[in-house]
Amino acid sequence: MNELASFLEYKDQGIWLQIYVDPFNKRIRIDDYYGNLQAIIEYAEKLIKEKKLEKLIFKGRKEHFQAFIQQGYILEAQIDHYFLGSNAYFFTKYFDSQRMENSHWITEDQIIHSINGMALSAETIHPPQEYHLKKVEAEDAENLAQLYQQVFQIYPTPLHDPEYIKKTLVEGTIYYCFYGNGKIVSAASAEVNQTYRNAELTDCATLTEHRKHGFMKILLKKLEQDLYKQGIYCSYSIARSLSFGMNAALHQLGYEYRGRLRNNVFIYDKLENMNVWVKNLAEQPNFRQ
Numbered sequence: 303m304n305e306l307a308s309f310l311e312y313k314d315q316g317i318w319l320q321i322y323v324d325p326f327n328k329r330i331r332i333d334d335y336y337g338n339l340q341a342i343i344e345y346a347e348k349l350i351k352e353k354k355l356e357k358l359i360f361k362g363r364k365e366h367f368q369a370f371i372q373q374g375y376i377l378e379a380q381i382d383h384y385f386l387g388s389n390a391y392f393f394t395k396y397f398d399s400q401r402m403e404n405s406h407w408i409t410e411d412q413i414i415h416s417i418n419g420m421a422l423s424a425e426t427i428h429p430p431q432e433y434h435l436k437k438v439e440a441e442d443a444e445n446l447a448q449l450y451q452q453v454f455q456i457y458p459t460p461l462h463d464p465e466y467i468k469k470t471l472v473e474g475t476i477y478y479c480f481y482g483n484g485k486i487v488s489a490a491s492a493e494v495n496q497t498y499r500n501a502e503l504t505d506c507a508t509l510t511e512h513r514k515h516g517f518m519k520i521l522l523k524k525l526e527q528d529l530y531k532q533g534i535y536c537s538y539s540i541a542r543s544l545s546f547g548m549n550a551a552l553h554q555l556g557y558e559y560r561g562r563l564r565n566n567v568f569i570y571d572k573l574e575n576m577n578v579w580v581k582n583l584a585e586q587p588n589f590r591q
Contacts, residue, residue, distance in 0.1 A: 379561025379578035423554035438477035488517035500536035535584035543575040
């Protein structure tokens with residue numbers, strides 16, 4: 303299913319677009335662009351209508367903020383410092399009225415309200431000795447794919463496939479995991495954008511019976527340390543809005559909430575809203591020690 307998603311480049315007189323076409327999630331995302339903005343928007347909207355998809359997302363720039371609003375786009379979230387220090391804004395437009403309907407919005411508001419009242423985490427977590435932390439290599443791909451098969455029935459990228467995981471490793475994605483009894487029980491990754499020096503912390507998964515040990519906070523901190531060493535300071539994560547645990551973990555690690563992407567991707571068994579969290583790793587004094 304997910305193999306149908308593809309990255310495209312379109313270049314014509316006066317415009318250039320980097321496009322992620324995602325038929326499974328019925329959306330198109332414009333990751334980068336330059337040139338005449340009106341022509342860029344017209345091309346993207348023509349493409350989404352031709353492919354009969356439902357949601358168009360632009361990672362827009364600060365200087366185009368008002369232009370997108372004037373064109374009927376909705377600002378759903380932002381990522382601080384995404385474009386080499388300049389903010390990225392998620393401007394969206396819907397091409398199917400049902401795609402905008404959502405019955406979980408108020409519940410998710412209440413989750414954010416509860417999390418914002420929590421203190422940041424200063425504790426050092428020591429997992430039981432039978433678990434060990436490891437940076438994922440190609441030899442771990444089969445084991446890692448099995449974890450994702452167990453945790454996610456549906457996922458936006460084909461992490462059920464070991465060959466896909468190996469491909470992402472070659473392309474620069476960083477994974478850390480915890481092994482227990484010879485199998486991976488928890489994992490997370492950092493998807494690195496070398497062009498704009500940012501990274502998305504993603505693919506967070508822990509088997510249910512192992513969730514009491516605080517693995518995810520340890521994994522995310524290890525990923526942050528790797529990113530800092532590479533000079534990548536814009537770290538962000540996009541978490542399921544209904545997941546109290548994942549959103550709370552990000553908040554306690556110092557991430558700040560920056561909005562919610564409505565009906566964004568299919569995860570588990572339904573189309574889900576996703577919360578955007580950001581952190582400036584350059585401001586973390588413990589990384590400079």
